[in-house]
Amino acid sequence: MSRQRGTRARGHLTAADWAEAALAAMREGGGLAAIAIEPIAARLGATKGSFYWHFANRDALIEAALARWETLRTEEVLAQLQLATDPMTRIRELFQQVTAAVAEDPTEIALLAQAGHPVAGPVLRRVTQRRLDYLAGLFGELGLPEAEARQRSLQAYCGYLGRAQLAHAMPEVLPTGEENARYLDAVIASLLGRRSRPGG
Template identity: 30%
Template sequence: MESEEPLGRGWRGTEDGWIAAAYDMLIEGGVEAVKILPLAKRLRLSRTSFYWHFQDREALLAALVKRWQDKNTGNLIRQTERPAPSIAAALLNLFDCWISADLFDSRLEAAMRDWARTDAALGEAFTDADARRTAAIRAMFERHGFGADEADIRASAIYLTQVGYIALGTAESLERRLERIPTYIETFTGQRATEDELAVFAARHLKG
């Protein structure tokens, strides 16, 4: 039987710290791994410290769902709404999500989709998120002069391609991803990005 002795006396940790540890366990082992005692041991805190921040495990899981909604869905929508002089530049703004984990966390997205297969409420949240994200991409195309039907098809193609990347665990180096970006832009928009647009995009992601 595992000991439940306090591992960190006199300190209860922070709400963000508990959520961060829960995030790590979700990524590593799925939602079933996110349990209070293992989290407490990882943080070297007593199990009772958890209850200063959360009513129960369900409240912690709800915080993980909110983190996913705010980061992945929220940032994706905001990126589609950024001002852009062309549809190519607008799509490059969206593609920032596929490059930067600060904007869109693909590991979290994959773990959440796995979780949603066994949680009906989260499954519904994903249905809503997928619809909102696709609608935002569609609206981006419409703002750049595409008709509703064409915008819908192009938006779906873009979104389902990225969902496929995540579902298959496709890994590409940053250099390889940047090499492919111009062709993706032309494929998804029917237009070519300018050299200046591509240079600005690359500069956002290349270090040094």
């Protein structure tokens, strides 16, 4: 609940407030269909009258919400850039952080299922491409040639996406704690061409 934007800090809502509430609704409702004006208005303690002052229509709200989501994800990646200088360490930190973060945010899973949407599709593709490029850069720093780096970044990202899906649909099959650490070790090792514990 932040009302910092705007000179008049009365009980008035801003477009950013609506976008944030739309993202929250999407998180809980699971999908773009959850972005509905009237329920969000009720949730904000307002009415449609307020909404249609800030936005032209529902599509504009979706656009704003997804734009907000895109910048959040982009900033997240940039924050990861500050982790460590060693690319090997960075990969490990990245995996741990990212697999934990996606567990309790169904937004991404919801967007994946809406790849055909005229607004969500391009946003999704930009975010995905950015992540793949970042991963390929990481593997490149490890000395892998371009093609090999791309291949492994793809493999790594598929593993990430799949794990995100499972974390959302069947969290009970995913390892936790110490076992999860060993699992991540194995994944990273297989991505780097070596195995951690052949004997188990």
